[in-house]
Amino acid sequence: MIVPSRPARTTLALVLAWVVLVAAFTALSVRSAVDRAAVEVDAMGRSLHRLVSQRAAQHDAHLTSLSALALATRPPPLHEIDQVAATILRFYPRITAVDLLSLPGGAGAPDAPAVLTSTRSPTGNAVDPIATATAIAGTAPGATTLIATDAPVGRYRLAKKLPDSEGRLALVLEIDAQQLFDGEERPVWAALTLSTGDRTIVALPATAGLGPAAPSWLPRPHFEKALGSPNQPLLLRLERPLALADLVAPGPFATFAFASAAIIVLAGLLMRQRHMAKRARLAAAEAQQRARIREHEARLAHASRVNAMGEMASGIAHELTQPLTALLSQSQAALRLAAADAAVPSAVAEVLAANVRQAKRAADILTRLRAYVSRTPPRPAVCDLNALVGDVAALARIDLERRSIILDLPAGAPAPLAWVDPVQMEQVVHNLVRNAADAVETRPMGDRRVVVKTEVRGGETRITVADTGCGIAEDVLPRLFEPFFSTKADGMGLGLPLCQSLVERFGGHIVAANRPEGGAQFTVVLPLASGERRAEAAE
Amino acid sequence: MSPQPPVYLVDDDEAVRDALSLLLRTYGIEVESFAEPCAFLTGLDRRKPGCILLDLRMPAISGLQMQERLLARGCNWPVILVTGHGDVHACRRAFKAGAVDFLTKPVDEQALIEALHAAFRALQSSRERAEAQALLARLTEREREVLDMISRGWSTKEIAGALGISPRTVDTHRANLAEKLGTTSVAEFVRLALARDERGGTAP
Ligand SMILES: Nc1ncnc2c1ncn2[C@@H]1O[C@H](COP(=O)(O)OP(=O)(O)OP(=O)(O)O)[C@@H](O)[C@H]1O
Ligand SMILES: [Mg+2]
Numbered sequence: 001m002i003v004p005s006r007p008a009r010t011t012l013a014l015v016l017a018w019v020v021l022v023a024a025f026t027a028l029s030v031r032s033a034v035d036r037a038a039v040e041v042d043a044m045g046r047s048l049h050r051l052v053s054q055r056a057a058q059h060d061a062h063l064t065s066l067s068a069l070a071l072a073t074r075p076p077p078l079h080e081i082d083q084v085a086a087t088i089l090r091f092y093p094r095i096t097a098v099d100l101l102s103l104p105g106g107a108g109a110p111d112a113p114a115v116l117t118s119t120r121s122p123t124g125n126a127v128d129p130i131a132t133a134t135a136i137a138g139t140a141p142g143a144t145t146l147i148a149t150d151a152p153v154g155r156y157r158l159a160k161k162l163p164d165s166e167g168r169l170a171l172v173l174e175i176d177a178q179q180l181f182d183g184e185e186r187p188v189w190a191a192l193t194l195s196t197g198d199r200t201i202v203a204l205p206a207t208a209g210l211g212p213a214a215p216s217w218l219p220r221p222h223f224e225k226a227l228g229s230p231n232q233p234l235l236l237r238l239e240r241p242l243a244l245a246d247l248v249a250p251g252p253f254a255t256f257a258f259a260s261a262a263i264i265v266l267a268g269l270l271m272r273q274r275h276m277a278k279r280a281r282l283a284a285a286e287a288q289q290r291a292r293i294r295e296h297e298a299r300l301a302h303a304s305r306v307n308a309m310g311e312m313a314s315g316i317a318h319e320l321t322q323p324l325t326a327l328l329s330q331s332q333a334a335l336r337l338a339a340a341d342a343a344v345p346s347a348v349a350e351v352l353a354a355n356v357r358q359a360k361r362a363a364d365i366l367t368r369l370r371a372y373v374s375r376t377p378p379r380p381a382v383c384d385l386n387a388l389v390g391d392v393a394a395l396a397r398i399d400l401e402r403r404s405i406i407l408d409l410p411a412g413a414p415a416p417l418a419w420v421d422p423v424q425m426e427q428v429v430h431n432l433v434r435n436a437a438d439a440v441e442t443r444p445m446g447d448r449r450v451v452v453k454t455e456v457r458g459g460e461t462r463i464t465v466a467d468t469g470c471g472i473a474e475d476v477l478p479r480l481f482e483p484f485f486s487t488k489a490d491g492m493g494l495g496l497p498l499c500q501s502l503v504e505r506f507g508g509h510i511v512a513a514n515r516p517e518g519g520a521q522f523t524v525v526l527p528l529a530s531g532e533r534r535a536e537a538a539e
Numbered sequence: 540m541s542p543q544p545p546v547y548l549v550d551d552d553e554a555v556r557d558a559l560s561l562l563l564r565t566y567g568i569e570v571e572s573f574a575e576p577c578a579f580l581t582g583l584d585r586r587k588p589g590c591i592l593l594d595l596r597m598p599a600i601s602g603l604q605m606q607e608r609l610l611a612r613g614c615n616w617p618v619i620l621v622t623g624h625g626d627v628h629a630c631r632r633a634f635k636a637g638a639v640d641f642l643t644k645p646v647d648e649q650a651l652i653e654a655l656h657a658a659f660r661a662l663q664s665s666r667e668r669a670e671a672q673a674l675l676a677r678l679t680e681r682e683r684e685v686l687d688m689i690s691r692g693w694s695t696k697e698i699a700g701a702l703g704i705s706p707r708t709v710d711t712h713r714a715n716l717a718e719k720l721g722t723t724s725v726a727e728f729v730r731l732a733l734a735r736d737e738r739g740g741t742a743p
Contacts, residue, residue, distance in 0.1 A: 318596070321623040322552045325645040329558035332648040336565040363645045507632070509601075 006275075014268045021260045030218070030247045037240045038221035044190060045223025045238040052180050052194075052236055053228035055094070059173055060231055062088055062095070063144060063160045066171050070100060071164055078117040085119035094179030096155065097124030099172040103133050103161070116169075125152050127172050136161055136170060144231035148199050154178050156201050158232065177202040191239040201234070206241055214242040297395055300430060303423045311498040315483025317366045324366070328359035378421035378505055382529045385416040385425075385454045385461055392429045393452065396437075405437050405448040412454030416461040417529040420506045428502050431495040432465040432522045438488065439469025439520060459528050466521040471514040480512050499524075544662055545589035546655065548572040549579050549605070550621070552594075559592070559646070566652060576605040580612075588616055588666065590658040595622035595633075606636050615665065617658035621646060671731045674720050682719070685712040689725060690732035 069084060070076040078100070085098035097120040103113050113133035118126065131150045139145055142163035148156045155176050162169040177194050181204070186192070192204040222239040335352045338344040393409055400407050418425075433450060440448040447468050455462040472480065479485045481500045486493030500510050508526035515521045546568055550556050556572040563570045571586075573579040576593075591609070595602035602620050609618065617639040620630075630641045639661055640654040678686065681702075688698045695713070699706040717723045720731060 318623040321644045322555055326552075326554035326558040328645040329555075329562040329648070333558065333562035333565050336562075340565075359645060360647070367643075509604075 010268065010271060010275075014264050018261055018264045021264075022257050025256050025260075026248055026253070029249065029253070033247045034219060034221060034242070037242060037246065041190075041221045041223050041238055041240045044187065045225065045236070048181070048184060048186075048192075048238060049223070049225050049227070049236050051184060055180050056227045056229040056232045056234065058092065059095070059158055059175060060144065060229055062092075063158060063171055063173065066098065067160055067162050070169055070171065071162055076100060076116065076169065082117055082119050085117075089119060089121045089124075093121065094176045094182065095173050096121045096176050097127065097172075097174035099127045099129075099174075101127070101129050101132060101170045101172060103136075103168050103170055123176065124174055125155075127157070127174065132157070132159055132170065132172055135159065146196055146232050146234070148196050148201055151201075154202055156196070156234075178204070189240050191241055193235075193237045193239075195235050195237070196233055212244045214244055214247050218242060218247075293394065296391065299423055300395065300426055303427055304430075307424070307427060307498055307502065308492070308494055311483065311494045311501065312492075313369050313372075314501070315494065315497060317370050318483060320362070320366060324359055324362055328356060328363070331355040331359060378424055378502075380419050380421050380506060382417050383420050383422050383425060385418055385463055385526075386412050388422060388425055389429055389452050389454060389463060392426050392433060396430065396433050400433075400437055400450070403437065403441060403448070404445050405440055405450060407433070408449060408451040410451065410453050413456040413461070416454045416456045416463075418461045418506065418508075418526040419529045420526060421502075424502045424505070428499045428524060429463060429465070431499050432463075432524070435495060435522070436465050436467035436469065436520070439471075440467050442470065443468060456528060461526050461528050463524040463526075464521060465523075466515060466519060468519045471518060472512065472520045477512065477514075481510075543568060544659060545569040545571055545587055546592055547579055547586070547589055548592045549576055549602075550592075550594040551575060555594075555644075559651075562648060562651075563655075568655065576602075576608075580605070580608060583609075583612065583614060588662060590639075590655060590662060591616055591618045592655075593618055593620050595620050603632055603636070606633065606638065610636060617661045619654050619658060675731060677719050678716070682712055682716055685709065686716055686728060686732050689713070689716075690729040 099118045100116040113129040135147045136145045136159045141161050144160045151157050158173045160171045188207045191206045194202045224237045227234045331352050338349045436450040449468045451466045481496050483497045484493040511523045560570040593602040619640045620633045620638050621642045623644045639658045695706050695709045699709045
């Protein structure tokens, strides 16, 4: 899998954010458009429904009055019926035909249904008496039936079986359904249908071109309600087809998309700038840290060289001083013995005196050598030994990790303060850690552990360097601090003597011991920095 | 003067021990040498008071640590520290802990003998102080008062007046003092009275 780089990821995230924003805006505006449309449709639908219901109710009224007329005499007064029907047709142009049918089955009636009288407007159609009779065959006298199947397109018929006892007569109205809506201000968007059962009688599509239509899965705002007349089970449906332009107004949409894109790009730039600034800051801090460590290393290395040289010289001086002391004292003793004994020739005394002079001369040379190497005086200050140990650990860690040695710094005493030269003290800890590391190196991987901890106890501070090495041999123990004593192939044997003389400069000492659980432990004991020293340091 | 006290030489280097012993013996000084401090410390209670010549840097315990141990055991015999290094810090600490002198190796004969003589004198005076104090401890309160006044140069009459006793009684006290302190000399009285104000002792 390819993991995109950080800037690419950021760009992707920003683009996504923009898409989400625009989508949210779209959803919101669609929703409000749909809601608005729904309200509109509902209002329109209600007023239309009221009107159409009233008109439909008029058909029932006409049927009732015609039926009363038809039943007034027997046989029915066809002429009067025609007259009334003509009037109705004139005033109600949506009623295109009025027919009176005779139905079979009644006493003295013909066997087939027949049209007794028919009044038609120019657009009215002739009624098929047989189909109509069949349609109302099972209905009770006085009932009204809506017949859509047999009617021409866009029309329906209302057939009323007259409530005479035989049920031989029926009145039929033909209604142009479309004219039910006539005279009504219809908005351009309105799509109207009037249906009965699953049969559509009229369908009036929206009159205006809408442009591209909204996706079909969106809810279509519509109004649907059955007409008020129970005899005319007609369902009125008003629908508002939505156009894309209705849903999302292009102007605000474009403005929003552009503005949000601009903001996002701006945010992206800002983030990028912040990121770069942070990177630069981190890099600078890292470089500074590296420089600090390098400088520290260099200082320690320099001090090590200087002090190792000094320790070497003083080691040599010490070694030479001993025989020189013997030589001088012996010569002086011999000189005294010779002086007391008259038998000793004076030449011997002269030789002895010369020995004394040479021994003193050698001693002077050693003194000068010592003076030369001890010319760098320590610069003591109040030091927090925890920080000091931490610094040494930071320097040693890389090397120790390479050798799979674990360096452990358990939380030490709080603020173990000592009056020491920090660089020299670091050298001491460094040497002890190095020795410990050398000692554990022969152990198996998991067992190579060096623990450095600090302690404050009874007016003293301690730094303990413990290891899990093989410990110090019985015969090595008394010689540890002897200059040039080493059991290592490449050891100078100056590490511990140097540590000792450095620690002694600050009034401390070093104790070496084997740990009961194995390994060696070196403890540097230093006096706790006194109150006034601390105050001095605080100034 | 009583016979010269011994010198206890502690140094881990055999050649140095031998040479210094030889040199000191030519001066008629009795020397006992030890390779390490512990050997010296173990027999400390049985030894005659003497002067300790101590090498500063030795394995096991350093000279400074040994000096501290001596003090801890109440032994205030004079200590002369000898070192191979011209170590100023150690020197300062040694003096603080009561060292008489601090010499660097190789040790010069002259300096060594002078330091030893100074040490002997210190030992002597501290021993005398201890003796004086032992003597004074035997006096009664009244005798001590009388001794005090004598050492200030008062006459018998003046003492009697000051203490409100008869001159004869004062004479009796004087006789007792002479007997207890083993001297009739006023000068000795003065010396002893002064010793009372000082601290000291030679006992380890
Ligand atoms: N932690 C330890 N465990 C066991 N032995 C040790 C330990 N530290 C020191 N030693 C022994 O003490 C000897 C002296 O140590 P010292 O540091 O003086 O010299 P070195 O390490 O041999 O050489 P260098 O001068 O390079 O430090 C070592 O050779 C080793 O035998
Ligand atoms: Mg070492």
